[in-house]
Amino acid sequence: MGRCVNHPERETNYKCMKHDVYLCDECLECREPELYCKYREECPIWFLSKGSKKLDEQTSAPEIQESCTVTFIPNNLSVEVPMGFTLLEAAREADIFINASCNGKGACGKCKLILNSGDVLKTETSLLSDTEKAKGYVLACQTQVRGSVSVTVPEETIARKLKVAGMGKAVTEKFQGLVSDICPMMEKICMDLAPPTLDDSISDLDRLRRGLSQKGVDTSRLSVGIEVMRELATTMRNENWRVTVSVMHKACSSEVVAVEPGDTTARSLGLAIDIGTTTIVVYLVDMLDGRILAATSGHNRQASCGDDVINRIVCAEKNGVKKLSALALSTINTLIKEAVDGAAANLNDIESIVVSGNTTMTHLLLKIEPRYIRREPYVPSISAFPVLKAGDIGLKGKPNAPVFIMPGPASYVGGDIVSGVLYAGLYHDEALTLFIDVGTNGEIVLGNRDWLICASCSAGPAFEGGGIRWGMRAEEGAIESVSIDRLSFEARLRVIGGYAPRGICGSGMIELISEMMLAGIIDQRGKFQLSADHPRMGAVGDDPAYILAYAGETAMGEDLVFTESDIDNLLRSKAAVYAGFTVLLNQVGLSFDMIERIIISGGFGQFLDIEKSVAIGFLPDIDRDRFHYLGNSSIGGAYMALLSDRHRDAANVICNAMTYLDFSSNINFMDEFVSAQFLPHTNMEQFPTIMKRLNEAAN
């Protein structure tokens, strides 16, 4: 036992094996050395944490821990880890992002590495083929190091740059027309105050109040924080009684958030932040004219704790919510720094922030207990957040900068959806609109300016690559578009970034299924109809598969196939979404043809082929010109709310107006779900244009 070197008030068992230093849990888990972990700069995290945790667990039979060097090819990065670490843990220490959807459970089979040399201990797995095993493939999470090791990270295992929607120049230009009436959370007022005299010796704060009052600010309910009061005397005298006051207006009161010497009204920055489960996007905005000065995005570092929100909550229950918060903060703060550096701006000029994210993301960021989100009756702790302060949360910027968090009505319909609805304008249009955002969950909102109804339909991870043999996110190397020749059954592929393919992403899968169905390769139940000896047919064990790309054409030198099980998984996902549409419509007594507009949001939606989506029964068979792409609507709404109180108010109105329908115990949903597990649907009359094409194809 010893005391944490950063927090001497805490006792801890975790001592570094190399140095005479103890660290507490929080320091061990934190990934932001700047914040907590000075000693971690000298000594890698694992050396302190797991090494000594093991030592601690083995107190009855102490044993000298040896460390092993793990070298990753082709990066040629080496890290030292204690014996017994898995290759996945070693990769994380080396900051190599590798695919591991199941978070090291040995369930997804995506964390494949090739063992070049060294002593390891492998757990048996059926997720590797005999061919793979023969080539030296191992699963990183199922392989412990027993000595120094060299491994190659294959193309398909590396988590690449995501194709992020809403980052291009065209999008930022579109955004900039959105808000004409800029009204930030903080009003900046520059004043020249009269210096005090013996006859006018009111306190500095009263002088400031008087000045504000003369500028038309209602000071009857003006509050001032202790940090502002502490420096007030110096600040006011610093530039000869010229000061700039930042005032935040609330419902019935105001707050002096900052006082700066001189005139700083010409400088004011804001941040719109979208915290996705996978990707975090940051926009740096000039609050004077709404210009987007920089946009940055990156992998949410929480990904090391699992791909989806459920895994993240489980991780928080096990390791503490602080760890997850620190990971998200570390990602966000890195992106903020990049954006500010990119725009040659100053962190301290960041004066207001809007954060949009799903309910789990916001809870984790703010260190709010998330465990009941995943337990029936699925209750979030907080739906609507008060305006917080950057410093209290841990975000870079002025410590007192107000932070508006997008409210979210339910555990599985969060602030990101409210933000999307705000951006899409549903709440002020008369047109009946269906808004969908498909990721791991498919969130759906139906309504118009008079009413809004919403639900989440547990689409599962198939569209993001989960449970699909060669499934992956829309990253570089992913097949995003497929067409199949009706005669030869040969496939023509489009791969993100123009690389050799290493997997297939959601939009690619939808096109693939649609093409296979229309070409007759599969029937309407999703079963293969092609002769097993056709050159495009293969199998994985007993599971028949269509060969999308031959071994020689792929990044990993192996056939890239899509199996019947993959098709089943995808059918379940698309059925869940379509069943969701149906139940929501039934709930309000409407039908698909009454929908005037379908808005497709999210990174996924951006690259979706509508015709093919309708063909497989993922989207309803209505006029194609009623479909609209919106890109990343979550960041769009955050940008709008950042610039205008009208939009912040609207976000709250939307959240309150949204009626949430829970599908988890809804019998209608189950019925509709079963009916929709067919291509395109059991009830073919719902898909007249597809029925016609299928008939044409058959004739």
Next chain:
Amino acid sequence: MGRCVNHPERETNYKCMKHDVYLCDECLECREPELYCKYREECPIWFLSKGSKKLDEQTSAPEIQESCTVTFIPNNLSVEVPMGFTLLEAAREADIFINASCNGKGACGKCKLILNSGDVLKTETSLLSDTEKAKGYVLACQTQVRGSVSVTVPEETIARKLKVAGMGKAVTEKFQGLVSDICPMMEKICMDLAPPTLDDSISDLDRLRRGLSQKGVDTSRLSVGIEVMRELATTMRNENWRVTVSVMHKACSSEVVAVEPGDTTARSLGLAIDIGTTTIVVYLVDMLDGRILAATSGHNRQASCGDDVINRIVCAEKNGVKKLSALALSTINTLIKEAVDGAAANLNDIESIVVSGNTTMTHLLLKIEPRYIRREPYVPSISAFPVLKAGDIGLKGKPNAPVFIMPGPASYVGGDIVSGVLYAGLYHDEALTLFIDVGTNGEIVLGNRDWLICASCSAGPAFEGGGIRWGMRAEEGAIESVSIDRLSFEARLRVIGGYAPRGICGSGMIELISEMMLAGIIDQRGKFQLSADHPRMGAVGDDPAYILAYAGETAMGEDLVFTESDIDNLLRSKAAVYAGFTVLLNQVGLSFDMIERIIISGGFGQFLDIEKSVAIGFLPDIDRDRFHYLGNSSIGGAYMALLSDRHRDAANVICNAMTYLDFSSNINFMDEFVSAQFLPHTNMEQFPTIMKRLNEAAN
């Protein structure tokens, strides 16, 4: 250079000479080991601070620092200090409180010690007599240790327990009748909430809001802090959805300050705190019935930085306001702990706090820049404080417990006076009242329910013992009452605690001057009339003196005398106060006989002989039954404000209503001041009863 062991983000030069540890300024200066300074438990503060500061200053000629042991008799306490430390610094390290009004400048001559053995380096001083020097007396602040040293702390040098007004049982009983309509800053509401179901799955916070709304709380503008939100899910489920919510009501909104599991409405404590420049008083109050559960008081540890507010501000400018804040906090938190332990209560049940103190004390406590308080035009930084939180300030109790700070209208009329006016009831009575509080400054308030005018009249430190050869505070061993036989000129003394006298306090001085005047020992100019060969007459150098007690009768074995210079100093002090009365009355066109009530507040006032105070012209010559003692009115007002919003509102009303008159450049004040430097006054007609007595004595 190294990094602070408690704050690794800070670089610092201060390395312990014994240990391989660095500490930053804040840690070095803090006197509360619990808060910052784990390493200080192992190693005394000086060893880290001054020792290494010296090392640092001497980098050009480095030199091995030796440490010396200083032993204090009769306590037999030893401390180790680096060579070159003064005995005063050593005494502070040993936590021995010794008199040092001038804060180590070598000006007051009060920090006398007797050197028993050891090597020291003395600075020449005229403040010690040859007799004293012969006996081994040294001034602690003017003596550096050069080796191990043994010193005796004489009786007169030890800072004893103050006679604190307002701590007795009678006073607390009187207090308890004051507030009939208890209305604390926090309302506690216990609720049994309906557990969530799939059909009622609103967020935890919304459930709490709904519950509060059903209990009649207006939740439309209810805010909730991030700390409360973080634990909300757990807290609400902990006692099966029974919770107690603490709500703070503000002008137009409310705040959820705490949520606790179960029903805690039966437990609620509050603190009334009076931060005096010299003494801090803490009352622990049961907020349910207003009972005072415990009362504690102690020396303000800031005293090590000087006796009066000016010295404290100078010290803050030199060493940083954080140091002064830490010293006050350390004193207060020790007293809070003592009070809570004494009442067998729980720190975490402290749910509201009221702090009363002069403007300098509140600025220093809250770490607000104080430097302009002492610079013309004497502007405080903050007059009226927002309600703060215990945790933000550093006070023990619930971290979110609201803290109401008594507002103060001016730099030299502070919250303690507003608190006194509240307690005295001036602001709701019709009777014209003069309120005085005499300490280092004499603060005066004149008025009634229609108007209030106030001033501070720089009485100087004489009444508290400053500038008076044997002057001291009203501590044990102080002469507090004197009568002189009209024929023999022998003195009869009353000493606090019944000890052998070691000095004379303010009330004793007033009685002494009055008695000497009426006995004809001095004339009305304060000059000695007694023959130099009278056994009671002595001298200090050329300065004639009256011998109050002979060497054999005193604690220090030396004549206790009062010199002509002492008389001059006291005359100036009493003249300043009386001139203050006169100018305030003139300002509003009133005269002394129109005053219906004179309220004497403060520790000093409690023990004052009215008749003798009038005789020397310190108090006006009006009907004696118009004079009222009030004891410590500052804590009285704090107690009232703690229990009732009506009184908190009244404090703000009083502060705003008080018109402050600045005497520093007031010509009338100077004239009146000169006229009042006479016994009792140049204009004898203002003192008819004294004139009559003097005439009788003369005949």
